[in-house]
Amino acid sequence: MKLFLLVFFLLCFHFLFVFTLSLSSDGLALLSLKSAVDQSGDGAFSDWNGGDSYPCGWSGISCANISGIPEPRVVGIALAGKSLRGYLPSELGTLRYLRRLNLHDNEFYGVVPMQLFNATALHSIFLHRNNLSGPFPASVCTIPRLQNLDLSVNSFSGNIPDDVKKCKQLQRLILARNKFTGEIPTGVWSELDNLIQLDLSANDFKGSIPDDIGDLVSLSGTLNLSFNHFSDRIPSSLGKLPATVNFDLRNNNLIGEIPQTGTFSNQGPTAFLGNKNLCGLPLRKSCTGSGSSSHKDEPGNRSKGLSPGLIILISAADVVGVALVGLVIVYVYWKKKDDENACSCIRKRRFGDENENEKRSACTLLPCMNGLKNEEGNDESEVEGDGGKGEGELVTIDKGFRIELDELLKASAYVLGKSALGIVYKVVLGNGVPVAVRRLGEGGEERYKEFVAEVQAIGKVKHPNIVRLRAYYWAHDEKLLISDFISNGNLANALRGRNGQPSSNLSWSTRLRISKGIARGLSYLHEFSPRKFVHGDIKLTNILLDNDLQPYISDFGLNRLISITGNNPSVGGFMGGALPYMMKTSHKDVNRTNNRLSLDNSRGSNNYKAPEARVPGCRPTQKWDVYSLGVVLLELLTGKSTESSPTSASSSASVEVSDLVRWVRNGFDQESPLSEMVDPSLLQEVRAKKEVLAVFHVALACTEGDPEVRPRMKTVSENLERIGR
Structure with a gap:
């Protein structure tokens, strides 16, 4: 009996030993990741079977045959967006041939283990949008061929070490939306001559922008240093960056005049907003001080009090003024009601049951555009606050496009649709050319410069397969976009x-x-x-x-403009063309149809x-x-x-x-x-x-x-x- 039990235990031990050894070393390292993740992440590892010989058939794992090695080795881990919650095990560093680690959009927490960087074949590490913390992992630059490092949207803190200059092959360094502090090191950026993308935005960096960032000769896209606490002047050396680089230096504490050399000449005002002590082009803010001396009241000029007669006269004037204001309010109210009635003619002809000839005789835009111009053509709009050129004016972006505001407002207009993004009209100009006119809303007057910068950038886009934006109008209570009308639906x-x-x-x-x-x-x-x-x-x-x-x-750049004017950007728009179809409903069904369009559009966009x-x-x-x-x-x-x-x-x-x-x-x-x-x-x-x-x-x-x-x-x-x- 004892002999039988001994043989039984030996057989069990043998089968267990064989089962364990049947999985390759790479597979065992991957099982450490599975065990480091909470049970809620088991769905991502449903086919990770320890009884397999190799992990190459597991979800999210890719393998390759390495020259001189008989068995396939793990070269990629892709488990992004799996809602995995856990820590990063140090055993991942034993994956000698791992090239790509992609664990972004999960809930990994804790620090990045130094042993991870023993996987010296890594060229891409994507850990963004997790809950990782701790200092910048300086040992990451011991990886000789590292090209992409994205640690954005985590909770990393501390300084960026000088060791970052050892990442000689680095092409993308993305550290946005963390808790990094201190000054950016100097003397390291000229060493990173392969860097294509640098994003340090939304941290707590302070101090000056290093001069040697201008030595990033391979940089393209956007140099993003926005939403930090950088101070001092913008180094003119940034003008040496390639002409294709866009700056984003918003919301810092930068001071002085914006340089106008090299790449700076290609930047719009949006790149420098939120720095109240910056001046010069392209902010249209003069750098010459216009100080005004304050004059103190001399004793002889001080008020000695008002006489009773003057007090009575002022009181009577106040009463008259209040009465006049009341009359103006009543007039404006009834004028608005008249305008709404005038606008209804467009809706009736657009949605009603009239015959085709009546539908073609549309109203003009004039009665529906309160605050643009009255019927005599007098400008009634004034923009307060952060304004500038172009307020209360129709501005043409395309030099070959000619249109006057009076012509636009008095032209035949047909309502194409109405949604949370405003009303879209088809407007037929006097020469018979149709355009699409979108009303964006009434808000955003304090963001005039940002609006103009965005519109001008959109207007520069000229391609035969993209709807052209031709002109825009800005006023306190009206924002219009005028673009080509594309005639055959979508x-x-x-x-x-x-x-x-x-x-x-x-x-x-x-x-x-x-x-x-x-x-x-x-x-x-x-x-x-x-x-x-x-x-x-x-x-x-x-x-x-x-x-x-x-x-x-159509519609590129529209969501950004909508957010500036304060409307809801979540519902897709129709800039540059018509709605999906010309709705033919009775007048009582208009609101229900518009609501359905908004819901369908939102759902379709998400799909x-x-x-x-x-x-x-x-x-x-x-x-x-x-x-x-x-x-x-x-x-x-x-x-x-x-x-x-x-x-x-x-x-x-x-x-x-x-x-x-x-x-x-x-x-x-x-x-x-x-x-x-x-x-x-x-x-x-x-x-x-x-x-x-x-x-x-x-x-x-x-x-x-x-x-x-x-x-x-x-x-x-x-x-x-x-x-x-």
Whole structure:
């Protein structure tokens, strides 16, 4: 019996020993990460099985075959946005061939262990948006090939050490929204000659901006030092930075005159706002003191009191003044009521049941634009506060565009739609040319300079696939944007028709041409526009079409302008074109229809968002647009909608965006026939099969869950251009 028990225990020990040794050393190191995470994160590790030989099939793990090593080794960990709460185990440093560590948008806490940097093959560390704390991990610069370090939106504190100059290969250093303090070290930045992006915003840095930051010859995009406590003058050496660099020095304590050499000449006023002691161009604030001497009252000039007769006279004048003010208030009230009645004629002709001829005889904008000009043409608007040139005036951005305010207000106007972002009108000018006019709101008068800077930047964007902003108007109670009117609705209607059903009007060649045009426009916004814009709200309804079915991207920059004027930026707008369809409802249904449009629009916009964009407080990135374009491409390929109403959600022609992306990926994984995924209206174009397949692959690359894996928009555009040649 004893012999039997001994044999039994030996066998159990043997099987346990073999089970443990069956997993590679990389797999054992990864299991330490699983054990360091609270139980709530088990869903992310559901297939992490200690009985496997290698961890290469585990979720979020990528492996590669290394020359001279018989077994595959772990080269990537991608567990971003999994709501993982725990600490970073030091055993991760034993992953000798780990190249990319991507754990951002989780809830990891504690310090970053120094042993992590024993993984000397690392080139990218993405730990942003966690709860990590402690000092800047100086040992990170012992990694010889480190290129990307993003520790933003954590609770790191202390100083940036001089050792950062040892990160010779570093391309991106992003430390925004932490608790770093002290002065930025000097004499280190000239060593980082590969640095492309530097973001130190929203910390507690103080002191002067180091002169040698101007030696970052490879820098591109935005040098972001905003929302700190930097003082002293802006070093003129920043003018040596490449001309493509934008400055963001807002909300510091900088003083003196803004230099005007080199790169400074390319900066707008927005880059320097919030520094009350800065002066010079482009703030339009003179640096010459205009001190006014105060005059003290001499004894002989002091008041000796008022006589009784003068007091009675002043009292009588007060009574008369109050009466006049009352009359003015009554007049303004009834005048406003008259104007509202005048505006109603537009709404009645727009939404009512009149015949087509009556609808064409629209009102003018004049009765609806209180505070712009009266019927005699006298300017009634005055802007108080932080104003300047352009207040109360119609300003044309495009030199080739000519329009007068009187012409705009008295031209025929048709209401295209109304939402939380204001009313959009189609205005037909005297020469017969239609324009789109958007009313932004009545607030934001104290942010005049910021508004003008943003509008001017948008107005500089000139591309054949982007809606042009032609002019703007600013006044205390009116903000208008005048842009091109695109005549043929939007891509959502063209793809699915006005009844929401798939449309056969778009052939494959047309869809491919539209896809290329959208990608070209976005690539221009990302790479070549003055601000290197992020659109942030790409969707079918923001792609407008002309009569030749050429695509135009609308609404870029609109959310920023809306936030300046104080309106709600959460609902997508329609700058530069019409609403998705010309609503034909009775007058009593107008408010209900407008409310439904706002809800649908908000829901549809969210469906196009990248996974990381759904985390509250995230700053838009260009990779958001890449993901949204991928969803648009999948809609063009499959004919399925991501903006369907709940009543049609069960239809085969509509799925939620996460299901659409997953459905297409599953179809390719299971090698399903292409005919089961592509829009049925395209099945007759047999010759397009290879092209359709190629666009599917581009769309799947764009909709990768990890933003670092997604291609740049420029690459997406180039890949699409090759298709069909």
